[in-house]
Amino acid sequence: GIQVEQSPPDLILQEGANSTLRCNFSDSVNNLQWFHQNPWGQLINLFYIPSGTKQNGRLSATTVATERYSLLYISSSQTTDSGVYFCDGRAGGTSYGKLTFGQGTILTVHP
C-alpha cells in the first residue's frame, strides 16, 4: 500500500504564529484527506483535497498530486488548534472511508 510520511512530527507554536504541515506519499494518490484530532480524542475531517487548493477560515490545504505531497497551512494559530493532524492518501479505487493514517504531526499552541 501507499506509505505516508508526515512532517514535522512535533511542532510547538506561540499563539498567532503560522505553520505548515506536510505529507509525502510513496505513490500517486487520488483521494487525500486531512484530519485533526483534538486533545480529547475527537477526530474531525478538515479537507478532502485530491488536488489543488482549498481554504476554510484560517486553514488551507494544497495538494500537488504529480509531486506526491500535500501541505496544510495554519495561519494565526490559536490554542484550540492544538492536537494531532493526520493525513491520508488513497489510491484509485480504494474505498473512500478505508483510511490508513500517517503518524501525524503533534501541534501544541501556547497562549
Next chain:
Amino acid sequence: GAVVSQHPSRVICKSGTSVKIECRSLDFQATTMFWYRQFPKQSLMLMATSNEGSKATYEQGVEKDKFLINHASLTLSTLTVTSAHPEDSSFYICSAYRSGTYGEKLFFGSGTQLSVL
C-alpha cells in the same frame, strides 16, 4: 451537521468480561462504518469495515472472534470486545461514511477509552 454518536466514552472492566461499544449515525444513514484502534501517542489503525446487513471485513492481524462487529441497521454498528484482556486496553474510534446530495464525507465518533484490569 451530521453527527456520529459513540458510547460509552469510557469503560473499565475486569479481565475476561465482554464490552460492547455502540456507534450511531444520528442524522444520516450509513451503509458503511469503520472501526479504529489507537494506542497512546500513536496513529489510528483501521481494524475493520462494517457493512450494513453483511459480515464485517477485518484488516490483517485483527482477530474476528475477539472483536465482533454487528451492523444490523443503517444507523448502528457495534463492536464487542470479547473476553477482554489488559492488552485490549486502547482507545477505539468509529466513523461513518456519508454519501449523497451533500457530497462524501467521513464523520467520527468521540471515541471509547477501554481499560481492562
